[in-house]
Amino acid sequence: MKPIHAYVGCRTTRERNARGRGISVYTVDPVRQLWELTDICQAPENPSFLALNARQDVLYAVHGDGNDLSSYHVDHSSGRLSLLNRQSCEGRNPVHLGFSRDGASLIVANYATGTVARLSVGAEGELAPVSSLVTLPGAPGPHRSEQAGSHPHQVSRYATRRYNTNWHIVPDKGLDTVFAIQWLETGEPRVVGHRCRSGAGPRHAAFHPTLPLVYVANELDSTITVWSFDVFTGALEPLHTVSVIPSSAHGDTSVAGVAIDPAGRSLYVSNRGHDSVATLPLDGTSGIPGQPRWTDAHGNFPRFISLDPSGTYLYVANERSDNIVQYALDKTSGMPSPTGQTVHTGSPVCIVFKTIQE
Numbered sequence: 001m002k003p004i005h006a007y008v009g010c011r012t013t014r015e016r017n018a019r020g021r022g023i024s025v026y027t028v029d030p031v032r033q034l035w036e037l038t039d040i041c042q043a044p045e046n047p048s049f050l051a052l053n054a055r056q057d058v059l060y061a062v063h064g065d066g067n068d069l070s071s072y073h074v075d076h077s078s079g080r081l082s083l084l085n086r087q088s089c090e091g092r093n094p095v096h097l098g099f100s101r102d103g104a105s106l107i108v109a110n111y112a113t114g115t116v117a118r119l120s121v122g123a124e125g126e127l128a129p130v131s132s133l134v135t136l137p138g139a140p141g142p143h144r145s146e147q148a149g150s151h152p153h154q155v156s157r158y159a160t161r162r163y164n165t166n167w168h169i170v171p172d173k174g175l176d177t178v179f180a181i182q183w184l185e186t187g188e189p190r191v192v193g194h195r196c197r198s199g200a201g202p203r204h205a206a207f208h209p210t211l212p213l214v215y216v217a218n219e220l221d222s223t224i225t226v227w228s229f230d231v232f233t234g235a236l237e238p239l240h241t242v243s244v245i246p247s248s249a250h251g252d253t254s255v256a257g258v259a260i261d262p263a264g265r266s267l268y269v270s271n272r273g274h275d276s277v278a279t280l281p282l283d284g285t286s287g288i289p290g291q292p293r294w295t296d297a298h299g300n301f302p303r304f305i306s307l308d309p310s311g312t313y314l315y316v317a318n319e320r321s322d323n324i325v326q327y328a329l330d331k332t333s334g335m336p337s338p339t340g341q342t343v344h345t346g347s348p349v350c351i352v353f354k355t356i357q358e
Contacts, residue, residue: 001030002357004309005079007059008343009050009350011319015065016046019322019346023047023061023072025079026343028353033313033326035343041081043070049096049350054103056356058084058125062094062108064349069094069108069119071127076357087127091115096154100183101166105131107155107181109170114150116170116181118189134189138175142199143220147174153203153219155181161209163231171202171216178202178216178227180234192234196225197241206260206267211287217244217258217269224258224269224280226288240288244269244278257305259314266334268314270302277305277316277327279335295336298325303349313339317348324348 006028010020025039041047046064052074053060059072059081068088072081091110098107100118106127108117118132141147151174158167158180170179172193179193196202201220207213214227214236225241245253253273260267260282267280267289278292299318306315307329314327314336324343327336 003027003029005354006035007050007352007354008317008324008345008348009048009061010345011046011048011064011347011349013045013065016347018046020348021346023050023059023081024345025081027079033339033341035341038078039080041072044068044086050352051097051099052352052354053099053121053125056354059352060097060106060127062089062097064095065093067092067094069097069127071125073125074354079354084124085126087119087129089117089119090130090133091117096156098155098157098168101157101159101164105183107168109152109155111151111153114152114174116152116155118183132183132187132189134181134191136170136172136175136177136179136191136193138172138177138193138195140174141176141201143201146201146220147176150174152179154205156205158207158214158229158231160207163212165231167231167234169205169214171205173201173203173219176200176202178205178214178236180229180236182234190234192236194227194236194238196238197221200225203255204258206258208260208282208287209262209264211264213287215258215260215267215289217255219255222253222255222271224267224289242280242289242292244280244292245271245274246294249274256303259305259307261307261329261334262311266329268305268336270297270305270316272301272303275300275302277302277314277336281334293335295327298338298342299323304351306351309353309355315351317351319347319349322346322348324351
């Protein structure tokens, strides 16, 4: 099997008490599961969340706490990055990005200013100026510091094995609302929102591979809510909510990442503070999550989790202990077990994999 490449986004600034140095480029041996650092691309501050285009020849990064994003050409052989251009996202603290269905536009969540931006992508992958800026409507939640206004945290396109839509699911932590947004052929945005539990603080979402279900990780009350999703109207309805921390956990803790296995049998949620990964079994018929079991994160502040391209391994990025820990997933129970493989890198907050080599 040919090696693949992994890109790790990070925090770099003193304000974040960060130790990252840029976008780290790794060559990954898919047989031995060894990561070799081959380059660190010296990016602008806080190249935090990353995304590859469909051809995997351009990488995009938002710059957390700033107001812009960057595009990079990817060398197919070495995986190394070279800057194409930078572009303003017309908002502050961009935290997530995702592509439109046709790949011609990039959608960005501006956390601090409560907007979602749309930018066109050029023929070579370069970014054009913002063409649409959506301000999200609603009243803030009750948390005085975390919910002072709109705080969209993710803009993942709703695309699964069964559905390939142009809806983007946008959990808004500040407004206690989960939005579905799409852009019509006229260029006008269509925004559908549903209020969730007061003080929940919806942060990130994952999608069931075959059922029309959205699993939203709620940062502030440490729960996961499963929503039904109408792919035609964008309507969302909450079905069930489960706590993802033990009843005995009374310290400061907050949910961060969420991931689902390719078969839709298990859901994974990372808990910062409790420093764990909760594994929730999913009912084979309804997709409703059962009670969680917990695995130690083997680090401090697991901000990001992700499955590898094969769905065999779970990676946990511990931002404050500067490590990425690999777990093998049990084929029957879905429970993660540490393999002993750990990548040491400064303040990791995102991982993306490049599998296309030519």
